[in-house]
Structure formats: structure tokens, C-alpha cells
Amino acid sequence: MLEIRGLNVSYERVQVLWDISFNIEAGEVVTLLGSNGAGKSTTVKTIQGLLKSGSGSIRFMNRSIDELPAYKIVEEGVALVPEGREIFPKMSVLENLILGAYASRARDLLKDSLEWVFNLYPKLEERKEQLAGTMSGGEQQMLAIARALMSKPKLLMLDEPSLGLAPVIVLQVFDIIKKLKEEGVTVLLVEQNIHHALEISDRAYIMEKGRIILEGKGSDLINNHYVREAYLGM
Amino acid sequence: MDIGVLIQILVWGIYAGCIYILLAIGLNLIFGVMKVVNFAHGELLMLGAYAAFWIYTFSSINPYLIVPLSMLLIAILGIFIERLCFRPIMGTGKLNEIFLSLGLIYLFQNLVAFLWSTNSRYIRSPYGEVVVHIGAIKLPLDYLIIIIVTIVFLIAFQLFMKKTTTGRAMRATSQNREAAALMGINVERMDMLSFALGSALAAAAGSLWLISGQMANPYMGAIPAIKAFAVVIIGGLGSIPGAIIAGMTLGIAENVVPYFMQALVAVFGYEMSFTGWKDTIAFLILIIVLILRPTGIFGERGE
Numbered sequence A: 001m002l003e004i005r006g007l008n009v010s011y012e013r014v015q016v017l018w019d020i021s022f023n024i025e026a027g028e029v030v031t032l033l034g035s036n037g038a039g040k041s042t043t044v045k046t047i048q049g050l051l052k053s054g055s056g057s058i059r060f061m062n063r064s065i066d067e068l069p070a071y072k073i074v075e076e077g078v079a080l081v082p083e084g085r086e087i088f089p090k091m092s093v094l095e096n097l098i099l100g101a102y103a104s105r106a107r108d109l110l111k112d113s114l115e116w117v118f119n120l121y122p123k124l125e126e127r128k129e130q131l132a133g134t135m136s137g138g139e140q141q142m143l144a145i146a147r148a149l150m151s152k153p154k155l156l157m158l159d160e161p162s163l164g165l166a167p168v169i170v171l172q173v174f175d176i177i178k179k180l181k182e183e184g185v186t187v188l189l190v191e192q193n194i195h196h197a198l199e200i201s202d203r204a205y206i207m208e209k210g211r212i213i214l215e216g217k218g219s220d221l222i223n224n225h226y227v228r229e230a231y232l233g234m
Numbered sequence B: 001m002d003i004g005v006l007i008q009i010l011v012w013g014i015y016a017g018c019i020y021i022l023l024a025i026g027l028n029l030i031f032g033v034m035k036v037v038n039f040a041h042g043e044l045l046m047l048g049a050y051a052a053f054w055i056y057t058f059s060s061i062n063p064y065l066i067v068p069l070s071m072l073l074i075a076i077l078g079i080f081i082e083r084l085c086f087r088p089i090m091g092t093g094k095l096n097e098i099f100l101s102l103g104l105i106y107l108f109q110n111l112v113a114f115l116w117s118t119n120s121r122y123i124r125s126p127y128g129e130v131v132v133h134i135g136a137i138k139l140p141l142d143y144l145i146i147i148i149v150t151i152v153f154l155i156a157f158q159l160f161m162k163k164t165t166t167g168r169a170m171r172a173t174s175q176n177r178e179a180a181a182l183m184g185i186n187v188e189r190m191d192m193l194s195f196a197l198g199s200a201l202a203a204a205a206g207s208l209w210l211i212s213g214q215m216a217n218p219y220m221g222a223i224p225a226i227k228a229f230a231v232v233i234i235g236g237l238g239s240i241p242g243a244i245i246a247g248m249t250l251g252i253a254e255n256v257v258p259y260f261m262q263a264l265v266a267v268f269g270y271e272m273s274f275t276g277w278k279d280t281i282a283f284l285i286l287i288i289v290l291i292l293r294p295t296g297i298f299g300e301r302g303e
């Protein structure tokens, strides 16, 4: 479904991604792991078209998308829940969700999509008139995920969705990802919460200093010597 | 003091306030979406007035019908300005934006002076002689029309921003540009639209001003633009209700206060006119507000 070959990305003149290659098959949950500054956010932003790649290719559903601007990539069926949520604070929850369905392929499905995300997150329906900026961090994260789902993505990318959330809320976030997988949504998950992430993912890639250094099944990586040492402190 | 005269002056203030509000809303919109301060906004008012003047001179249709035409022309000009001037330098630093828009001021002023001379131009409103009597109060019909037209524009603008998909997308872009792009919004199209809309509102202000009997000349945009900036600052960056209240307050205060001052010195037996103090009063208000509330009356902190 997503195929990345030899991706190099720079900010100004500093190169931060080096020869990144990986792929995701339809229906998979794939996790991108790595320490701070490894280049995870840069990778998903480049896929989404928010950053331009220096070289390499990004293909989605067998179409090259690396020359497209972000808004067209949304039309293609890719959605990103960005690091730090980035909801629209001065709009109501409902307006945030309506904006999620802005893409023309999602606009006609607005009613169904609303029902779908309200089913996933009943709390959002109760709060739909509330100003998004006045919600708690956990609620804002729910909203950010729900808003991305409103575009009916074929590939959903989540950049550290559990960051800064209480343990119970973190579990909720991973539960939702599991549910989405059951509904057939393909997921690219960026996480530092390695235990939970590996548990729910089919495969994972580990990044370090802008390169992919390890790839494997979630269950295998949990027992990998390197991973245990570097990330789990064992 | 004469209550009838006072009310007339009040209406005059509301009329001036309408012009400032129309300018300030456009400035706010462009700043909100693009985070660019267009110092040449007053020149769009001036060009709108000239557009109305020339269309009127060659067609002599009812000047009020020319307002939408002038708005359309200046909106198109606004799109060109956005594409050719502001888009290429976006993200290259505030200093570039400031010098660019200051440059545009001189470009447009001198271009108009060169093409059409610095002579003052005016057109005669068909209602120029019509005065509405309400009791003892006499109000020029043109002023009433302009006040009503402004109210209609404001309501239409508010409905557009709150109720339409495109309006919502523009608000989203001004709140978080990157997140807006993630929604599938073409944010560059929103830049273009905000410039077109802001320019059209400036043109509306300019042509309405001309029709109501003000002179057009190449430099006419400067003072209203500075006042509009004051309105934006007093009302709080990005706040539409703030701009409306601040615009009205400024328009009324700068007309009513001189009248009170005149009445005051008359008590002591002097006869003096203070109408030349208009701009001083406007900026005194600005300074007082900035001291008391640096973010403006409706502004938010941290922007």
C-alpha cells in the first residue's frame, strides 16, 4: 500500500533522513520506533507532503505521491494525527470534526463518519459544542484522532498519540488503534511507548539518527537483545 | 449645546467608523490567514475610489451600482498582489514583508499620480441633495445608505465565515496553517481568497467614501489606513467584534470630542473650532488603550 524507497530529507542544509526505505501492506499496523530526534516525525511529515524530500520515492496505492502538496495527499487517502494534536482551539469539537471531512472524497460521507467517530468516542458527542481548546489533553488527543478519521483515510498515521497522557488514557488510545485495525484501517504508528506499540503492531521499524537500523515482527522485536537494551533498559 | 447637532455629529462619526471597520476587517482577515501585515491596505481603498470614479465617468450609472464592480476589480488586483508580491517572500522574515508593503504604498500612489495627476476627483451622488428629516435632525441620505450597506456587508461576511465550508476553512487556516493542510485544505488558495476579500472590502470603503462626497486623490488612503491599523490594535488582532466596536468608538469619538471641546471653551467665552484635532484624538485613544491593555480590548495574550 505504501512503499518508500531511498528517501533523503533535509531541513535547510542539514540532512536528517538518510536512505529510508520501508513498506506497509494494506490492513497492517506498522510501528516506527526510535529515540528523540531520530527522524520519526520528519518521516511521517514527508509522507504527508508537509515536507519535501530531497531524493527517493514515495508510492501510495501504486501512485507516486512525493510531488503532491499535503492537501492532495489527504485526497489520496492518507491522514496524519500530528505530534502535539494541533486541533483548532477556537472552534467547537463539532467544527473540528466537520473540518476533518473537508476532503471532497469525505465530504458526502459526513453524516456517516460523524456517527462512526461518535461510536468510537461517545464522549465527543456529549462535548460537541465545547470549544476544542478548553478540553483536557486526553480529550484533545481523542479529538485529533477522530478528526483524522473523518477524512476516511486508507492509511492513518499517528505521531506519538500517547505522549503526555495518563496510563488509563494511553490504554484507550491503543484500544482504538486495535479497533481500527479490525475495521480494516491501515496504520503507521510512531511511538516511544514501545511495549504497548509492539504488542498491537504486526511489524516495526527502528530508527536511529535518521536511518532505519532494524526491522521485524512486533513480537520478535520485543525479545530482541538490542531493543531490550536500548529501549526497555533490560 | 444643541442635541440635534450632536446627533448629526454622532451619525457622522458612525459613518466614518463604517469606513474604518471595512478596512480593519480586511486587514484582520489577511493578517489572520497569512500572518502578513499589508501596510498598503489604504492604497487599495484609494484604487477602489479611482475605479469607481472612472467607471462612473464613462458610464454615469447610479454610483451605488458601481460599488460591486469596483470591489471585483480591486479583488482581482488583490489576487495579483498576493501571487506576485507576498507569496514569493512568505516565510522569509517579517522585515521583507514590511519593506515590500511599504514599497507598494509608493508604487501605487505614484503610479496613480503619474497616470491621472494629483487633482482631486469627486462624483456627484444622485442623492447628494436628499436629506432625511427625523424630527429636528437632518441626515444626508448618503450617510444612511453607507451605514446600512456596511451593516449588510458585515452580516454577509460573518455568515460567510461562520456558516460556509470555505469560511470555516479560512478560519482553520488562520488558527493553524499546518493542521489546515492536514484537513485537505489548500492553504495557498485561502491566502489568495483572504487577499481578494480584504481588497474588495477596502474597495467598498473607498468607493462608498467617494460617493458620499469625499475627494479622491492618490494619497487619500494614508490616514484611513493608519486609523484602521489603530482599530485593529484597539479591537485586538483577529477579533471581528473588536474591530466593529473599536471602529465605531474611534469614528464617533474623533467627531464628537471636538464638538464637546468647542462647547467647553464657549462656556468661557471663546470661539474655537477643534475639528482639526480629529486625528490627534484618534491616536490619543490608541495610546491610552495600548497603555491599559497592550493586547487590545478583545485581544488574546501571547499572539
Ligand SMILES: Nc1ncnc2c1ncn2[C@@H]1O[C@H](COP(=O)(O)OP(=O)(O)OP(=O)(O)O)[C@@H](O)[C@H]1O
Pocket: A011, A012, A016, A034, A035, A036, A037, A038, A039, A040, A041, A042, A043, A083
Ligand atoms: N524544522 C526543523 N528545522 C531544522 N531541524 C529540524 C526541524 N525539525 C526537526 N529537525 C531536526 O531533525 C531531526 C529529526 O527530528 P524529528 O522531529 O523528525 O525527530 P523525532 O524522531 O520525531 O523525535 P521526537 O521523538 O523527539 O519527536 C532532529 O535532529 C531535529 O533537531
Ligand SMILES: [Mg+2]
Pocket: A040, A041, A042, A083, A159
Ligand atoms: Mg517527533
